Amino acid sequence: MASIVWDFFTVSEEDISRAICTKCSANIARGGNKTSSFNISNLISHLKRQHRYDGVFKAYEDASAAKEAPPKLAAKKCPGLVPIAAAFEKCKKFSRDDPRAKAICDFIMEMMALDDQPFTIVEDTGFCRLVNHLEPWFVLPSCRYFSDVCLPAKYDVIATLLHTLIDGNKDISFTTDLWTCDASPVSLLGLTAQWLDKDFKLYRAVLHAQELPGSHTATLISEAFEDMLQRWNIAKEMVHVVLRDNGRNVVKAMDDCGLASLGCMAHTLQLAVNEAVLSQRAVSDYIAIGRKIVGHFKHSQVASTALEKLQERLQIPKTRLQQDVATRWNSTFYMLKSLVAQKQAIAAYAIEYKLPATLSAHQWTLVENMLTLLDPCEQLTRSISKATTTAADVIPSVHALTCLLKQTVPTDHGVKTSKDTLMNAIQTRFGHIEAEPLYYLATLLDPRYKNRYFTLASKRQATEMLREKLHSIEDDRAAHGSPHPDEPPAKRSRADGNNNNSLMGMFDEILEENNEATVHQKNTRVDADLESYLSEPTLHLSRCPLEYWRSNQSRFKCLVQLARKYLSAPCTSVDSERLFSAAGHVMDERRNRLTCEKAEMLLFIKKNLPLIHPELTKTVEE
Template sequence: MIATDFQPFSIVEDTGFKKYSQALNPSYIPPSRKALAQKVTDMYDRETASLKRRVSKVPAVCLTTDCWTSRTTASYMSVTCHFIEDFRVASCLLDCFEFSERHTADNIAQQLLSVAAEWGVDKKVVCCLTDNAANVTKAIQTIGWTHLPCLAHTINLVVRDNLQASKPIIDKVKEAVEYFHRSTVGAQKLKETQLQMKMEELRPKQDCPTRWNSTYYMLKSFIASKNAIISTLAVTNAPVRHLSQEEWTTVQEICTILQPFEEVTVELSAESYLTASKVAAQGVIDSLCASMSLRFHRIHANHILADTAALDPRFRRMAFPDGRTADETFQRLSTAAARISSDTPIQQQPAVEGLEGAGSGAGSIVWSYFHEKVAGTVEARNPTSDAVMEVRAYLEEPLLPTHEDPLKWWECRAPVYPRLSKLMAKKLCVVATSVPSERIFSKTGQIISERRSRLKPKWSELLSSLMQICPRTRKRQKKP
């Protein structure tokens, strides 16, 4: 209730809550404010310890981070962690804490290292995703981690740059939208007009520069109520500039152009499935406008993104624009897989069903010498050649349909590709955007509400973590 429903601790002292509790159960005595706070603290400690045990078992993690200022002008920093667990994508919030120091690269680096060390992942970080802020980028470089810019931020910058040519038309749309949001007469008349025209009651959405795709959503909602808006503006004699028919056509064309950008941003901002492997996939890049080539120049030269695309069974070589880049990537993966086979013992796979014992003489004295000789041969094999053979066999597999889950594919093929499956867990944990960190702030903004504006940073940090943990904990407990 406190974490998930954004209720203040003082709710147990409210007259209405006490009367409601008494009506349900006259003998029930609500806990005191202090006792309730202690229960929340105990729950946080218990769930955090459980998460730390899970994270300690994974071979590699990807982090995202971002900063935010609350309504009380307190500055916060969030750090999220993403990893592959039992061939499933998993994520958790490591910390969301008050960051009162200056946001210099050194201070940010120190905080990131502190959080990573506390959770025991400082040596497991494959990469860290952030927005394009120079101080955060420099902080990650100072630590020595691999930095990846948030793809959603990059797309947003591309869209913003290319919308400058249509700025006069978009400004007209903004004027009309703002009129309907500030004028009660205009908003009511628009609603009545929509009902008369048997249209859905929609108030045009406002544009927000810091919200990705918000311009697209504004224009789309504006077009959806085109006839009602034209009629309402004429009847109310609104003090806004009207769009000509040619400008209405341009707005429709802009929506058509922006739709692929919106789809890509939404798809790559998810946390429940693999996203980074799609960034370097040639089909995704080709679907975007040519203007993105400047910001995505030589994207396949980024080893992190190239490796994730190569190890995604939906793409493999198809993710690369030329054979040379693909060859370099798979050569690099072969070398990495060879190191895994030499550093990590590979479990002997069970015999194929139907062969063992079926006239093979597996348990006879006659075959015992042969099996010992074969076992010696297996142990003496070159790890590098084994890794190369795995990569070659992996490349000959048919491509997985794009709607299929690549991790389920790896779960089935792990016995066939033991080295690559271990390497996959270290590569495919990478996410494409820093959106997970920003989602934390959207929820934290609800925690630090007007009614809870006096909430101390300690409690906002704790409740932010519990809000992320509690729903997933309940879901896990339902499993048999």
């Protein structure tokens, strides 16, 4: 009776003394040159040695056991024994179209986008070994398969979903920015969108990070912007506002497109602080000294180690000094703050070692007072950079900051001129905000603020503008046969809450001074709804305005429609800046030959994956 091993081998046609493995085509000797000396030991050894982990040797063992065992005994011991044909089928690798193989490729493609991994990771030995261990039957495709097949396929899936989500939304807000890559001579124009659906759920999406070659003129930006909107079938009537930087070319480009646009609040605050404080001679002098001190420890491991020993000796927390970035004023703030925190250790170091520059006692006092002056600006920068911040936060934030700067405090010594200059710069750069409809209507429709943060004249103008828009909506509804329901509005109470933060404390002070809403005669249902809404106590700053409107849709139907429009707008272009922070990781030195088209697809997938996998929202935002 022929051995079961011959199910896995065939006799060589060229030499009967050798057998060919049907699995790997290996040529194996049968034990000698004469027929009488032929045996199967070498064949079994080959299966055991070469095919132990791919299932073939296991199939041979199972088949041998089934053949040699008595029928009844085999049935008892091996009730789950599979036929040889089934065993071979089980050992086959996944085909490219197998659902399991597609799922694995999909996860690998998402990993490449999320973790900024190059396509060539699928050729790395360690990654190949890991995948083979986790799923031996999966054949890892080439890097070209992922770049040319998987990448466009995943892009199309997300783009199709995004088209569905955007379709039908009337008021979409955008942010845009320009970025130049350090690793390659490439400039990108970014476009992000955010909007509120009917249930006040906030959606954010990256639409483009497309290449913008040549000189960045207003005409070129305008044409590129209109092309991006057309590719997503977004009519200009659907654009609520575009948040952009204060560059003249970008401002003119938005005007040429006929789109409402506003400057990024963070960028405007950056300009105000730079021109009013950091550019002053005395301030710039001790900032320059601070940079030299930080640079000394950054570039010398010996100096850094010595400072750590002094920190330990003086029982000061071991923290590294921070280097600033010239284009970010708050990074200079953090640098000075780290120096003040390590002032004692730095002074001790200067006694034992040599520093390139030192701050005098007077300069240390000025630094500390300057940090106190700039602290509210830093708080404001962090606050408006949050993903939940909207255009409604601009007027109250600037009002609170201005009131805080008007106060006289002991730490004004030596920085009073800087303080006055900063207040003037803020009033100059933000002086128009109470006259900007988008800002004051958004503020009125935010239940945390309403009309409590306006001057008297601005309060009346803003309230009347809101009233006119509500009457316009009511007239349109009546014309279409949908009269406003006549249920009486219920009262809402303000949530209690305390905040010891100085800037937040100023919000509470302003609110206490203006806690009575302006009273109007209730001539119509619209007037009654508006009066009811404005007369209710404001929500605490920690509450979410979108949750308020979500639960009050049936009470203020006209107000809800405007709230959905005006609370969709951010107050900064931080989303676009975060997009290009991610772009810096995608287009780095390792991938300096990556085409802009593929880079844009990778960024698109990375930033929009939360639309498919909501659990990734926090990861992507970070």
